[in-house]
Amino acid sequence: MKAYIITFKNNIDVHRFENILKSHYYKSKLKVNTHIIFDLTKTEWFESFQLSLLTLWTKELINRGKHIKYLLPSSSKLHDESTLDEESLRRSIENRKKVRDFLNNCRFINFLKNENIDYDDNLKGGKHPSKTPAINKDISPFVFFANYTGYTDFMERLENQYELVFNDFMQSSVVSSKEIKEIVIKECFPSEPFGQISGLT
Numbered sequence: 001m002k003a004y005i006i007t008f009k010n011n012i013d014v015h016r017f018e019n020i021l022k023s024h025y026y027k028s029k030l031k032v033n034t035h036i037i038f039d040l041t042k043t044e045w046f047e048s049f050q051l052s053l054l055t056l057w058t059k060e061l062i063n064r065g066k067h068i069k070y071l072l073p074s075s076s077k078l079h080d081e082s083t084l085d086e087e088s089l090r091r092s093i094e095n096r097k098k099v100r101d102f103l104n105n106c107r108f109i110n111f112l113k114n115e116n117i118d119y120d121d122n123l124k125g126g127k128h129p130s131k132t133p134a135i136n137k138d139i140s141p142f143v144f145f146a147n148y149t150g151y152t153d154f155m156e157r158l159e160n161q162y163e164l165v166f167n168d169f170m171q172s173s174v175v176s177s178k179e180i181k182e183i184v185i186k187e188c189f190p191s192e193p194f195g196q197i198s199g200l201t
Contacts, residue, residue: 003069004033010092011045017053028061036061039071042078044095046102055111062115070112070119073099 006024009016028036038058040046061068073096081089103109112119 003035003037004028005037005039007039008043010042012043012050013045013047014049017050021053021057025057028057028066029064033066035067035069037069037071040099041071041074042096043073043099044092046099048106051103051106051108055108058111058115058117062117068117070117072103072120073097075100 004024004027006020006028008020012020027033038054058068075093075097077089077093081092084092109119111117
């Protein structure tokens with residue numbers, strides 16, 4: 001069975017991750033693509049927001065019964081880096097190692113283990129030297145929300161709690177008549193002509 005490969009380039013900022021989603025998110029969910037490979041071999045930069053979305057994406061594919069494998073950032077020289085000078089090569093490898101540290105410290109590797117997701121062997125030994133401090137929490141926020149099946153229900157209940165707590169206040173005359181807006185403007189801009197400011201709001 002040929003795998004559907006999703007390749008991540010060197011620097012995965014928000015814009016590039018959005019492009020990856022546009023190109024691969026829908027296709028990754030197709031029934032014909034039963035095996036998915038996330039290839040982070042060349043990745044030298046990754047941030048928390050992108051990682052949280054990647055975790056949720058991975059979790060969705062798991063729920064759809066997909067077989068998933070991760071190729072983590074390489075800690076050695078790649079085939080297409082033969083033309084790089086020594087300093088550029090050293091910097092690229094060091095950056096990829098930092099991304100591996102980041103994935104490990106954010107407990108993303110634990111997430112892969114817990115979900116029985118296959119990934120390359122360099123981090124499987126359990127002895128991963130890290131120069132950056134690990135997150136001192138039992139559960140990473142990325143993994144927490146990926147595994148929290150009641151997230152939508154939680155948000156709905158939170159909204160209901162908001163209405164319950166603030167309903168009387170929202171119905172009070174000072175709010176419904178918009179007097180509160182005038183009070184706030186006067187307090188924030190005591191030296192400005194009220195009529196002029198009020199007309200702009």
